Amino acid sequence: MSIIAVILASSLAVLSYKIEKRLYNPVTLFCGIWALVILFAALHLYGMKEASDYAYSIMTLGIVCFSFGSYIALSIRKRFRISLIRKKQSSNASGNYNINYPVVYVVGTIVLVYLVVESIVAFFAYRSGIQMNELRSSMMGYSTTGYASGMALLRQGPLALIYSFVFLPGFYSLLLVTSVDVIIGQTRKLLIVMSVVAVVLKNYAEGSRMCLTHLVLYFTLLLLIYKRGALSPKAKKWIKRTVIIIIIGFLVVSNIRFSESEKTMAQQLYMYFTCTVPLFDYWLEFEKATGVHTYGAVSLLGLLRLPCNILKMIGITFPTVILNSANEIAVNWDSFVNIGPKLNYNSYVTLFLYFYKDAGIIGVIIGSLLFGFVCGRAYKNLKQEVAKGKTPLRLTYVYVLLGCFIIQSYIRFFFSRTDYAMILYYALIFFKKNKEQSLETVENEKYLS
Secondary structure (H helix, E strand, C coil), X not given: CHHHXXXXXXXXXXXXXXXXXXXXXXXXXXXXXXXXXXXXXXXXXXXXXXXXXXXXXXXXXXXXHHHHHHHHHHHCCCCCCCCCCCCCCCCCCCCCEEECHHHHHHHHHHHHHHHHHHHHHHHHHHHCCCCHHHXXXXXXXXXXXXXXXXXXXXXXXXXXXXXXXXXXXXXXXXXXXXXXXXXXXXXXXXXXXXXHHHHHHHHHHHCCCHHHHHHHHHHHXXXXXXXXXXXXXXXXXXXXXXXXXXXXXXXXXXXXXXCCCCCCHHHHHHHHHHCHHHHHHXXXXXXXXXXXXXXXXXXXXXXXXXXXXXXXXXXXXXXXXXXXXXXXXXXXXXXXXXXXXXXXECCCCHHHHHHHHHHHHHHHHHHHHHHHHHHHHHHHHHHHHHHCCCCCHHHHHHHXXXXXXXXXXXXXXXXXXXHHHHHHHHCCCCEEECHHHHHHHHHHHHHHC
């Protein structure tokens, strides 16, 4: 069954690229990554357990439904509208939104304050002889030691909401908006400095490679989107060099974290890329046996946290109770599972498990269709704007975020996590209407009236 899944996913990825002529289209991204994950997992290197045909069948069903949902979005045409208002737009118009730099700087400052405190705690921990891997295990809750007790103070009591809704999502939002600004924005030096310092501090304090992974994905997707003339050859060269530097940083952090591990870096990287298949198989059987469904609460947990917390403030607590129950289910998947000789891994359960938990096989079908449709719609809108010579900043921000979630869909459904789902909400405050274009529209309306 794994061979069928690989062939089908590869065929859909290639076919979509042939049709769209763009590597960043959602079907090519989604099917391409899944073809690689399943192919490498099927090799069963280092004694990794083999997944069942049932698990591969669910994956295959999800891959097909996502692709179908994307093409539904691409095939829908907008209704024709007759507009009496003409807007003067140059061939290099930046779209309807500009980056709201003051708001970004405020969020960036909060992020840096948190990271400075974390780095101070980490500094004294390292001085006492604690290794980076030990500190991270303590911080993530995988160890009962109190190495990260100072960092924990930033996540408790009155600071908990700031940590969950500002610091964590603010950090990744800062990196994403900076990437967009560097590629097609104004390239503000202060914004670049804030992001570079934030990445350095986070890697020092937490040994986090996820932020480096996201940076590589951000820049790679942006280069794929705007490679047709929006960037000068010199700019492309420097961006490519930056991506190489980030990858080297990723390998350096990995080497530090695994320097005392029994596994080689190659084995660790292989397992991080493929352990999702046997883990999905394990938890799929577990959830299949429970027969309990959450009807969207698990998949959309991260997106629903903000509105439910607002409702809680005015006394409506029932939605929050449902989400807390869904959160307990998702946290259970963080438990370590043995998937081979001395191979214990957790968390990597694929987006399909979230859909399955919500409504079984029907949930996989509907969830994959809807996710594919949303990604396809965002891609179509961005493609049309770019084809007109525009650089839509907010739309680019949104699609690059979705692209990251697509590429990392073998890990989890990222809208289930508050820190990642909130990045989408930040698009509402990190960008503001283009005043010049808005004033011009008002003047045209007055003239016509």
